[in-house]
Amino acid sequence: MIKSNFNVIGVMSGTSLDGIDVVYVTFEYKNTWRFEIKQAETMAYTNEWQHILKNLVSYSSDKLVQIDKDYTLYLANVINNFIKKHHIKHLDAVCSHGHTALHQPEKKLTYQIGNLPNIANLLNTKVVCDFRFQDVEFGGQGAPLVPIGDKLLFSEYQYCINLGGFANVSYEAENKRVAFDICPVNIVLNYYVKQLGFDYDDKGEIASTGTVNKELLEELNCLSFYKETPPKSLGLEWVNTHIFPLIDAFELEIKDVLRTFVEHAAIQIAHIIGSDKQKTVLLTGGGAYNTFFVESIKQRSKTKIVIPSKTIVEFKEALIFAFLGVLKLRGEINCLQSVTGAKKDHSSGKIYLP
Structure with a gap:
């Protein structure tokens, strides 16, 4: 037995x-x-x-x-x-x-x-x-390996998104689980905010004071990874090759880098979850505490976002x-x-x- x-x-x-x-x-x-x-x-x-x-x-x-x-x-x-x-x-x-x-x-x-x-x-x-x-x-x-847990432990949510080093998502589509990395998140935001002496941008307060650089935003959104179909995953090597050199070439102030990258990530996430009021998103990971980032996603999507208990947010x-x-x-x-x-x-x- x-x-x-x-x-x-x-x-x-x-x-x-x-x-x-x-x-x-x-x-x-x-x-x-x-x-x-x-x-x-x-x-x-x-x-x-x-x-x-x-x-x-x-x-x-x-x-x-x-x-x-x-x-x-x-x-x-x-x-x-x-x-x-x-x-x-x-x-x-x-x-x-x-x-x-x-x-x-x-x-x-x-x-x-x-x-x-x-x-x-x-x-x-x-x-x-x-x-x-x-x-x-x-x-x-x-990768990703978490979706079987999303399916069997958190089935009441239509989308499960974790905002860690990378944003990843899983959901049911045509009677099968679909999951993939959406975009980098904290691996980029933390890298730049550390140049100001902080481990992370608390509640996104520094990003909120910045200005979106539209040219950089467009180049980020045009990266070929976003046109690929799942399954697909990201790693540090990809960020080192495609993200950091692109951002650094613009020589922006850190607050503007953060603001632009938050906008980029919010656009990519909203594109995946759509804007359906009848559906819910379980949002976990350290990025769930970035109030400015979460609000940026909500501005682009009407899909209901649920942030669970602190234990689930941090330890899912x-x-x-x-x-x-x-x-x-x-x-x-x-x-x-x-x-x-x-x-x-x-x-x-x-x-x-x-």
């Missing part, structure tokens, strides 16, 4: 580098899935790790192998500290995304650090991780990676062909035992 109750830890580290999200969550299956987040915490990166992770794409393969070993140890320490702090006794598995070092699916290449087999020994528990690798092997993008991705691990443990599909472009639906991830 397949187990229907799980106590798991979900771990997520995103491209915005604001820290490692860790959740302790219970799942129960009775015809539909239910969950309860018991504990949730973001562990901020040290300055040293922020610097290393920010520059992953520039390291040699030998250097990356060593970083992978070091990061696996670091990640295990973070998770162990979380377990001790919250006195967690009942644990079926730790389900971890790791951190994306390289993501070039067109070359059949994806590399998440922190997923080495010895993490199970370091944690002394079962670990489910490395969820992207198999999908890329099957010809998929290896960690929650869903916990869920991906549960589905893998049950031998059930957690990766959708319609989303990633792989040759088939499949149950992705590696299971390591201590």
